Amino acid sequence: MDVFFNLTLNGLATGMLIFLLAAGLTLIFGLMDVLNFAHGGLFAWGAYSGTWLYATTGSFIIGILGAVVTGLILGLITERVIIKPVYGNHVQQILITLGLMLVLSELLKVVWGPNQLSATAPDFLKGSFEVGGVIIIKYRLFIIAVGLLVFFAVQYVLKNTKIGLVVRAGVMNKEMVQALGINIKKVFMLVFMVGSGMAALSGVLLGPYSGVIHAEMGMEFAILAFIVVVIGGMGSFPGSILAAILVGLSGSFMAYYVPDLALAANMLLMAIVLIFRPQGLFGWKG
Amino acid sequence: MGGRGEKKVKSIFVQRKNIVYTIIAILLILFPFMNDSRSMMILFTQVFIFAIFAMSYDLLLGFTGIVSFGHAMFFGIGAYAVGIFMKQFEPTLPYFLLAVVITILITAIVSYVVGLLTLRLKSHFYAMLTLAFASLFLVLAEKWRTLTHGNDGFTFRTPEIFRDRLDFYLICLVSMIVVFLLLNRFTNSPLGKVLQAIRENEQRTESLGYSVIQYKIIASVVSGVLAGFAGILYSVSLRFVNTSVFTMDITLDALLMTIIGGVGTLIGAIIGAGLIEFAHHWLTELAKVHWIFERWIIFFGIIYILVVMFFPRGIVGTVRNIKLKSKKRVTDKSEQQKAAG
Amino acid sequence: METLFETKDLTIAFGGHIAVDHVNISVPANQFKSIIGPNGAGKTTFFNLLSGQLSPTEGEIFFRGENITKLSSTERTRKGIGRSFQITNVFPNLTVLENVRLAVQSQAGIRYQMLSHFKKYQDLEAKALEWLEMVMLEDKQETLAINLAHGEKRKLEIAMLLALNTEVLLLDEPTAGMSLEEVPAILDVIRRIKEKGDRTILLIEHKMDMILDLSDSIMVLFNGRLLADGTPKEIMLNETVQSAYLGGIHS
């Protein structure tokens, strides 16, 4: 029972981190029809800038804020410089964002050196507590809370605010949104920035969770996020949280019981989805 | 009238091109006999191997319009197959050939399955799935220690005929030429033309009565098998294999070489391979001068982004365009003169 | 006359909207039939159903007595139903000759030859050239399709369709978007095909003079329904057609 509970909690925490990454990917894809292969790079930049700020200032909150700001700024630059010229051309988008991924992860090594950075949870999130004989690690709970918070916040914005309405309308009919007097390009930019900010947040939260961060993990996590996006249905926001939790849980349980097959399990899941529902569990795009 | 004339000009052009290629091939064959720099010879051997790899990638990206981010897995399968056979059994030619057969089988099956799963969907899916599959193979190579020795990899001995550097140089050169001729034939065959049609306009190809998915799968299988072959040569050249053959860097090499050289041209892939390998070599040397050159990928990355943005047809494609335009200008001018006269 | 093509209660609905509504037509071999109707009447959708780009929610399509409703567009092309597209739809970075040759190749059933050089297929090329001559594009054979003028692209499109050598030709607004000077050339091409007398042609057009000139029969679609079907003369005198298509919805 104890093991089961812990694995679940662990899986949920990982799932939330993946969700934060995949959600940005899926928002960008849904609205702009752009699959950003540099998303993992933004994640890694969030991780490094946040962890570094955290280490220098001693404040985890500043670290998180710094990471998000880094994500927003990089997102802005990426959208303006890299994505804008290749809207509508899938092959070029795929190629160019991968190139950016390359540059981002190498630049990371230039700025912070090739070695990994370590991070620990801040005091108020250190340690664990016990509920009914089950030990709960505080930091994991924290990640789950943040993930849920972001999910509901984004969901709220999408459902209940004007800008959210515009975003949803834009997914359905860009032309009409413009004909109603809304500058969709600005909305695009904003969505891209928010998506990048979420990726960066995911990155900085990962630090204390796994203890160390390194430059390659951008790609590792991006692959998980891609799997999630395919399973959840490209462009579906609720789909991405469900699929992320699924991938997180399967990862955590497989790692415990059949460690060698952990990644294979996700691939299998994705293959099955692709065979039977190529549009993904919640997908509405072909 | 004009059409026939143009055609004649074109066939002369083709002939001249063939002569140039032949001269370059002869020079490359003679090179090791004139130059005794061992490191140069090794570098050229690498170029040939990666040229094969890049050409196999070009078949996908340049001729069929498919983006793969997992090309390293085919390369790695070949590299490991030959390593494992040479290590576990004996470094003899029959076992080597067996490794080649196994490589062909595995790469064909994997590319077939991945293709079947995603090639009927948008281009994103194939890119993502190949990326994911490649990382799966990387993990497999790390975890299956009894066979692969994990991250550290292992050394092995090779059959007699591969041991001499000069012989191996020639084998790789000939292999590259053969693959080039083969792919040239393949892309100019009726089937190859259909692949290019798919790249240009998938829906239209379908409505002409071709079943697009089958063609895409054929392209991905041929490409996968050739990439596996390049992997075989690569690990034989090093007499060593480790998990690096499955990493993204290998795929990126193919991508950079094809794009910078010029997609859809084959010869561009060879030029790209030469360029990248040499640049790689020199920049690593430069790392002694300044540490920033250790991060040479940054420069490559930036150049690559600029090429995708401004010269999507690469070196060969851009040169051809310029040539085409200047030729057109000449004919325009002569026509004007004719009209004036 | 032998019936070549037939639809029975052909219907397709998108969501709640019925785009084509129980349409029954039968087309004899070698007839020239035009389809007219206001924007959104379902003409192109009807074509998409015939060529297999869409599958109907109800009804059947027969070709030479065989039910082809379930066949894919690829299979229908191979059976003998070819179509042109409203938007120009060629291979932009291949030459004009290569474009047509791909169609000839498909028609000849040469699909998976992968090692023989293309030049060996001299007869394919010769045939492709013939088709280019038919549409008066032989001068442009080495030009990349992307560099053609709009009207030339439409001609190329028709050449590719002809090269498939299908018994049925579905032509979707072949003169759309052309400047006025370009139109006669296309008309000429279509008239030549008609005069050869061995094809069954369905044409969507809005240029009435052209339709009246070429058609053996005309069908009128309105709100997805078949409003009338008859000779050009009958259609011109039909009052329902007058008020629905050419005039008001109701009077």
Added chain:
Amino acid sequence: MTIQLKLNEVETYIGQFHILQGISLEVRKGEVTVLLGRNGAGKTTTLRTIMGLNPSTKGTITFNNEEIQSLPTYSVAQKGIGYVPEDQGIFSELTVEENLKVAMKNESDSTKERLNYILNLFPDLKKFWKKPGGLLSGGQKQMLSIARAYVNDNELLLIDEPSKGLAPIVVEKVMESIIEMKDTTTIVLVEQNFMMASTIGDHFYIIDDGQTVQNGPMEVLKEDDEMRRKYLGIA
């Protein structure tokens, strides 16, 4: 009367299609100007060009004495031009309420007033207030689309074939609404249904092969059988 919208020798390409080959027209404030012509003549493209959705390559478009031909679509809309496209452009997964909310520039009293006014005109919309727009019938979608263009204080509405695919009874309803709006708003209408066009139109333009070929007060066209037959094929 003041000229509110003026097109001068406008030409537009879509891809390689030379769709508009010289459109010149003047729309007077407070009138309903109807664009007529055969299928494919370029009527829809004319509206789309005014909106900047298919930008023109030549010529000028003046709205309230200001050139707008090079403005992006959203700026054109912000100048006070509402657009009801041919396919209605309903956001199918948004509710009726949300469809209207996306359009509303503000929540001021005057906007609310306009909203109430239009909802009274189309009570069906109130009935389906919380239902996704995709579930509406063709006529209701048309009403929603018109309502969406109307809620803002637009000076000019471009309406593309509002009668298309609608049952006659619904057409009458839509017609009534346009007649009601006429008092406050200038309207450019594309319409194939001549009965409708002649009832609500003040002024007509005939477009043929991408060019404006005839224009005048609607009365003239009503009486000129020859012109109707020539360009519209109506006896």
